[in-house]
Every structure is written in structure tokens, then in C-alpha cells.
């Protein structure tokens with residue numbers, strides 16, 4: 001894909017939400033009471049978003065995101081393990097599936113193909129097959145929405161169908177405003193190190209922004225949460241070592257105390273000469289908030305790439321590392 005086609009692909013996020021809305025509805029799993037999402041990078045982020053979603057929609061449900069070779073020790077035969085790998089060839093995720101098998105977990109694979117598809121078929125486990133040919137991170141709606149549908153079928157959350165359809169429509173309607181907002185943000189970020197701050201609830205979104213700036217804009221970026229950062233990272237502003245730009249992602253339903261902390265933090269770092277911007281995340285429900293905030297961040301990252309003359313799509317250094325690892329025996 002040429003750079004402009006990739007940007008156009010990212011701009012079509014609302015259509016991807018609409019296209020992906022029924023994925024996973026044919027998967028039925030019962031007898032589970034907790035969830036582990038196993039994946040890495042652009043595939044794992046859907047697990048973080050699921051965690052935020054469930055913190056509001058199913059507060060009693062334990063959702064754990066596992067980014068490594070093994071699933072956690074608490075995994076058992078009542079655990080739903082959602083193994084996500086866009087390519088299907090990521091060694092950590094393939095290893096996590098083996099670890100989940102050993103623990104007797106209920107496994108569902110979400111992938112466009114590769115070894116994960118083969119592994120799941122051989123083990124006779126359900127697969128949500130998603131379209132191939134995309135960058136994993138740009139396929140986020142195709143990886144994320146099946147999680148909601150599988151959890152609904154498992155009786156763990158209420159039916160998300162109506163909210164998904166409404167979100168697709170609302171995202172489309174707001175698309176040109178989001179693009180404008182993202183362009184303005186990209187202008188401010190050229191030559192800066194973005195630091196993205198949110199409450200715990202939106203930590204997955206802040207981390208998504210960080211990763212999109214890393215992979216699409218090809219720059220360092222970092223995320224952190226309030227209140228925790230008020231007790232450590234804040235001190236770094238007293239001895240600046242880079243050209244930072246801070247983005248506060250404020251959920252309109254954040255605790256009043258968290259909002260107060262955002263205001264004070266903004267003032268304190270402003271007094272140290274660090275510019276910042278605040279994005280208030282609004283929406284009728286948590287799904288709309290998560291998707292709209294992700295969309296704006298994705299757009300800002302590709303517009304920043306264009307502005308700074310880099311191609312947002314390829315991630316050659318990741319591919320290079322993966323190739324080099326293939327030459328080292330997996331023991």
C-alpha cells in the first residue's frame with residue numbers, strides 16, 4: 001500500500017467497524033467465568049480495550065491481557081482464552097495457546113490465517129477468521145469487535161449489537177471533525193515526543209496512541225495514567241531532557257478528583273514550558289468513547305507521519321527482528 005492509501009485506509013475506520021460488527025457471532029462457548037486475551041502489539045491492544053469496556057459493562061468480570069509466552073497461572077478450565085494474532089504467526093501467541101491447552105482452558109483463535117489458524121483447526125477450537133492483507137494495528141475493529149460478540153455468546157456481557165451499529169454511524173458522521181482535530185494535533189506534534197496521559201479507565205486508549213505514534217509516525221512516545229504519574233513522572237518536568245508535548249485524554253465520566261488532577265498537572269507542566277492539549281472523550285456509551293478516541297489517535301499518528309515525510313505503513317525493524325529470531329532455535 002502506498003503511504004496515501006494507508007492513510008485513506010485508516011480514515012475508513014468507521015466502515016471497518018461496520019464491516020466487523022458480526023464477526024465472532026457464530027462462536028459459542030459456555031461454562032467460563034473469566035477471560036484472558038493472549039496477544040502482542042497491534043493484536044493485544046484489543047484486549048486492553050476489552051478490559052476498559054468490561055470495567056463499565058461487566059465490572060465483576062476478570063479480564064486479563066497476557067503479552068507473553070505463557071498464560072497466567074490462574075488460567076483453568078473455566079477460563080476463556082482469546083488468542084489474537086493478526087498474522088497468525090507470532091511466536092509468543094502460538095506459545096501462549098500451548099500453555100492455555102496445558103491448563104485446560106477454553107480457547108478461541110482470532111486471526112487472518114497463519115500457524116494460529118492451523119493450530120486451532122488441528123485442536124478443533126473455534127476460529128474467528130478475519131480479512132487478510134492489512135497491518136495488524138490497522139485491523140483493530142476486526143480484532144476487537146469479535147471479542148465483544150464471543151463474550152456476549154458466552155453470557156458474560158449484554159448484547160453489544162445495537163451499540164456497535166450506533167457507533168459505526170456516529171463515527172462516520174463525526175469523521176471529518178475528527179480528521180480536522182487530528183490534523184491540528186499532528187501540526188503541534190512535529191518534532192516533539194508525545195506523552196499521553198489518561199485515567200486508569202482509558203489507559204488502553206492512551207497506550208494505543210503511544211503505539212500508533214511508535215509504529216505509524218516512527219517516533220518515541222509514552223503513556224501513563226493519572227493519578228499514578230502525579231507520584232513519579234511529574235518530577236521529570238523539573239529537569240526536562242527532551243522536547244515533550246503532552247496529550248491529556250479525559251473521559252467525561254472520570255472521577256471529579258481525576259479531572260482536578262488533570263487541570264493541576266496541566267498548569268504545573270505548562271509553568272515548566274511544556275505545551276499540552278486536552279481531549280475530552282465524549283459518547284453515549286463506553287464503546288463509542290473507546291472507538292472515537294482510538295480513531296482520533298490513529299488519524300493523528302498517520303497525519304504526523306505524512307507531515308514529517310515518513311511512510312506510516314511499513315514497520316521494517318519489527319519484521320527484521322522477527323526474521324532474526326526465526327534463525328534462533330525456539331527452546
Ligand code: PA5
Nearest residue numbers: 041042043085086087090136137
Ligand atoms: O502492529 C504491528 O505490526 C505489531 O505490533 C504486530 O501486531 C505484532 O508484531 C504482533 O503480530 P500479530 O499482530 O500478527 O500477532
